[in-house]
Structure formats: C-alpha cells, structure tokens
Amino acid sequence: MxxxxxxxxxxxxxxxxxxxxxxxxxxxxxxxxxxxxxxxxxxxxxxxxxxxxxxxxxxxxxxxxxxxxxxSPDSAAALSALLADKVQVIDDRMAELANLRADLTERIGTGCPLRPI
Amino acid sequence: MxxxxxxxxxxxxxxxxxxxxxxxxxxxxxxxxxxxxxxxxxxxxxxxxxxxxxxxxxxxxxxxxxxxxxxSPDSAAALSALLADKVQVIDDRMAELANLRADLTERIGTGCPLRPI
DNA sequence: CTTGACCTTCGACAGCACTCCACTGTTTAC
DNA sequence: GTAAACAGTGGAGTGCTGTCGAAGGTCAAG
Structure with a gap:
C-alpha cells in the first residue's frame, strides 16, 4: 500500500x-x-x-x-517472553498509578490537599 | 527557603x-x-x-x-476537585493499560505476536 | 581578606516528535 | 496533452522541557 x-x-x-x-x-x-x-x-x-x-x-x-x-529467531517462546516483559512493565505502571490514586484520594479526604501528608 | x-x-x-x-x-x-x-x-x-x-x-x-x-475562594475545595479529576485520569489510564495488557496477552497466545490480530 | 559555597542573569544548545515548505517526478482522468 | 492528485527529496522551523556554561554578585568561616 x-x-x-x-x-x-x-x-x-x-x-x-x-x-x-x-x-x-x-x-x-x-x-x-x-x-x-x-x-x-x-x-x-x-x-x-x-x-x-x-x-x-x-x-x-x-x-x-x-x-x-x-x-528474534522464530522461537515463539522468545517473542512471547518479550511481550510478557511488556505486560510486566504494564503491571508495574498500573501499580504505580494505583499508588498515586491512593495518595490523591487520601489528600482529598484531608482538608488541606497540598500539604505534605 | x-x-x-x-x-x-x-x-x-x-x-x-x-x-x-x-x-x-x-x-x-x-x-x-x-x-x-x-x-x-x-x-x-x-x-x-x-x-x-x-x-x-x-x-x-x-x-x-x-x-x-x-x-478560587476555597482553595482546599478547589484542589480537592482537581485531585478528584486526576483520580479520574488515573482510572482512564489504568483502563487503557488493561486494554494493552489484554492485547499483548492475546498476542502471546497466538504465537505471532506482531502480526495483525 | 581570601576561599568556597551559594546565588544571579543571559543566551545557547539539546532531544523529542513532529510539521511545513519548495521544488520535482509520476499516474490517472478527461 | 494538460490538470489533478499523488508521490519523492532535503532542509528549515516549531513547541516542549529542560540543561549547560560563562561571567559575575553575596555571604560565612578561617
């Protein structure tokens, strides 16, 4: 094309x-x-x-x-391993986001969101 | 400081x-x-x-x-609203990540990870 | 009164991810 | 055969987010 x-x-x-x-x-x-x-x-x-x-x-x-x-040699295992790594990266990222989320919601609960917790 | x-x-x-x-x-x-x-x-x-x-x-x-x-007259309330928006962004982003994760795991299953699904 | 750690400004540069421009060549439709 | 629509190249420019260097001012300690 x-x-x-x-x-x-x-x-x-x-x-x-x-x-x-x-x-x-x-x-x-x-x-x-x-x-x-x-x-x-x-x-x-x-x-x-x-x-x-x-x-x-x-x-x-x-x-x-x-x-x-x-x-990668056509080893499907190698390719799958690479993708599995990326899935791991995603999971780490999601965990990070979950932490941020918890942090923010806690700040929302307090009356002074920008003060250090 | x-x-x-x-x-x-x-x-x-x-x-x-x-x-x-x-x-x-x-x-x-x-x-x-x-x-x-x-x-x-x-x-x-x-x-x-x-x-x-x-x-x-x-x-x-x-x-x-x-x-x-x-x-904003009430900065604490305003910031809480902002942070609440941020939480929404996080949730959207996590959903996005979950989609990519599902996509990748599906590719892992197919054995031809970069080919169109 | 000098040394060293701190601070100032200004301007240049860098890396990323495009985006646009000018000019030119190719294909298709009428 | 000419116009429109498509394609090519090279190079310059843009916006964002910094980062660095040079030249110099301020301050506390010895």
Missing part, C-alpha cells in the same frame, strides 16, 4: 509516516517509480505504536521493542 | 526550578540580595506538579490548574 492510503487508514500524516520510516520505526519496499510500498501489517503495527506511545513509551523505546521482536 | 534547599527537597535541579519560575509554574519572593525565597508549600506544590506531569499533563496545563487555584 502506498503512503497515502496508509496515512488514511492510520490517521497519521504522510510526513509522520516518512518520519517514522526515517527513524526506523516502519519499513517498506520501494516501487520502481520510487514510491513507498508498505505491507498491510504496517497498519496494526502503527496502531500498536500509537497505543504504546500514548502509554508513555518513547519512539526509540518502541523501535527497540519492534527490533527485538523482528530479530 | 532558597533555591538550593528547594532543589534538594524536591529532587529537581535548580535550573528546572528557575525554568518553572520563568514559565510561571512556581512563584517566590526575592530577598534584598536578589536571591529567590520560596514559601514552604512550594515543596508539595512541586510534588503535585510532578505527579500531574507523570499523568500526561503539560506544564502549561498544570500552570492553568495553579491559576484556577489562586482564583
């Missing part, structure tokens, strides 16, 4: 996609006329990129994850 | 605190010799700033929160 259609489907700008290609976050072939040609799985990959980004991962972190996944 | 102690207590750099002052995120008096003099409640305020920042608020958004607080 060409860049325009990919942009439409992912709701990213073409410039953003070119930028992502430049930093190695997406890869595509080139047609004889020089146009980029992306495989269809780029769509879910970019969706994944945006999700991870929204969760606070930097593009370089996301790129490393993708690289590790692509470079 | 002078900037050095504030930096120590908040674990921010002096440069960061000066930067925050420049963009109106913190305010302090000046001593006759020109040194900044921050009130003690700056410490919890900066703690709040970092918390809000970790939740994805930009510094300018946080600055607006501070303005609202200053304009």
């Amino acid at each position: 060409r860049i325009g259609e990919l942009a439409t489907q992912t709701k990213l700008s073409k410039d953003t996609i070119r930028f992502y290609e430049k930093i190695g976050l997406v890869e595509g072939d080139r047609r004889p006329n020089g146009y980029r040609d992306f495989p269809p799985e780029t769509v879910p990959w970019l969706h994944y990129v945006r999700t991870a980004q929204a969760l606070g991962f930097s593009l370089s972190e996301i790129g490393k994850h993708g690289e590790q996944l692509r470079d | 002078r900037i050095g102690e504030l930096a120590t207590q908040t674990k921010l750099s002096k440069d960061t605190i000066r930067f925050y002052e420049k963009i109106g995120l913190v305010e302090g008096d000046r001593r006759p010799n020109g040194y900044r003099d921050f009130p003690p409640e700056t410490v919890p305020w900066l703690h709040y700033v970092r918390t809000a920042q970790a939740l994805g608020f930009s510094l300018s958004e946080i600055g607006k929160h501070g303005e609202q607080l200053r304009d």
Whole structure:
C-alpha cells in the first residue's frame, strides 16, 4: 500500500509516516517509480505504536521493542517472553498509578490537599 | 527557603526550578540580595506538579490548574476537585493499560505476536 | 581578606516528535 | 496533452522541557 492510503487508514500524516520510516520505526519496499510500498501489517503495527506511545513509551523505546521482536529467531517462546516483559512493565505502571490514586484520594479526604501528608 | 534547599527537597535541579519560575509554574519572593525565597508549600506544590506531569499533563496545563487555584475562594475545595479529576485520569489510564495488557496477552497466545490480530 | 559555597542573569544548545515548505517526478482522468 | 492528485527529496522551523556554561554578585568561616 502506498503512503497515502496508509496515512488514511492510520490517521497519521504522510510526513509522520516518512518520519517514522526515517527513524526506523516502519519499513517498506520501494516501487520502481520510487514510491513507498508498505505491507498491510504496517497498519496494526502503527496502531500498536500509537497505543504504546500514548502509554508513555518513547519512539526509540518502541523501535527497540519492534527490533527485538523482528530479530528474534522464530522461537515463539522468545517473542512471547518479550511481550510478557511488556505486560510486566504494564503491571508495574498500573501499580504505580494505583499508588498515586491512593495518595490523591487520601489528600482529598484531608482538608488541606497540598500539604505534605 | 532558597533555591538550593528547594532543589534538594524536591529532587529537581535548580535550573528546572528557575525554568518553572520563568514559565510561571512556581512563584517566590526575592530577598534584598536578589536571591529567590520560596514559601514552604512550594515543596508539595512541586510534588503535585510532578505527579500531574507523570499523568500526561503539560506544564502549561498544570500552570492553568495553579491559576484556577489562586482564583478560587476555597482553595482546599478547589484542589480537592482537581485531585478528584486526576483520580479520574488515573482510572482512564489504568483502563487503557488493561486494554494493552489484554492485547499483548492475546498476542502471546497466538504465537505471532506482531502480526495483525 | 581570601576561599568556597551559594546565588544571579543571559543566551545557547539539546532531544523529542513532529510539521511545513519548495521544488520535482509520476499516474490517472478527461 | 494538460490538470489533478499523488508521490519523492532535503532542509528549515516549531513547541516542549529542560540543561549547560560563562561571567559575575553575596555571604560565612578561617
């Protein structure tokens, strides 16, 4: 698929996609006329990129994850382990958020929310 | 308190605190010799700033929160409302994380983790 | 009265994630 | 065959959030 259609489907700008290609976050072939040609799985990959980004991962972190996944020998175990790591990261993050939440609700309970507890 | 102690207590750099002052995120008096003099409640305020920042608020958004607080007749109630909003943000974010987690665990199950599901 | 720790300002720079522009080439429709 | 819609490149610029360095003022201790 060409860049325009990919942009439409992912709701990213073409410039953003070119930028992502430049930093190695997406890869595509080139047609004889020089146009980029992306495989269809780029769509879910970019969706994944945006999700991870929204969760606070930097593009370089996301790129490393993708690289590790692509470079892995087809051992499903290795790939699954990588994803399991990310699940662990998520769980840690959620625990952190839960702590923040508890902290804030406690402050709400007290009459002086900005004072140290 | 002078900037050095504030930096120590908040674990921010002096440069960061000066930067925050420049963009109106913190305010302090000046001593006759020109040194900044921050009130003690700056410490919890900066703690709040970092918390809000970790939740994805930009510094300018946080600055607006501070303005609202200053304009509010009952600052404790106003801040409690703000923190309650923050709790909502946390809950949204945790839901997002839970979705990503479910997505990843599903990919782990399929054996082709980066392919479209 | 010097040393060292503290503080000041100003301006430049950096990293991230885009975003825009100018100019050029290709394909499709009429 | 020409216009519209698509694509390419390179480079500059933007907004955010700091970070650093240079040059200098202030203050307490020895």
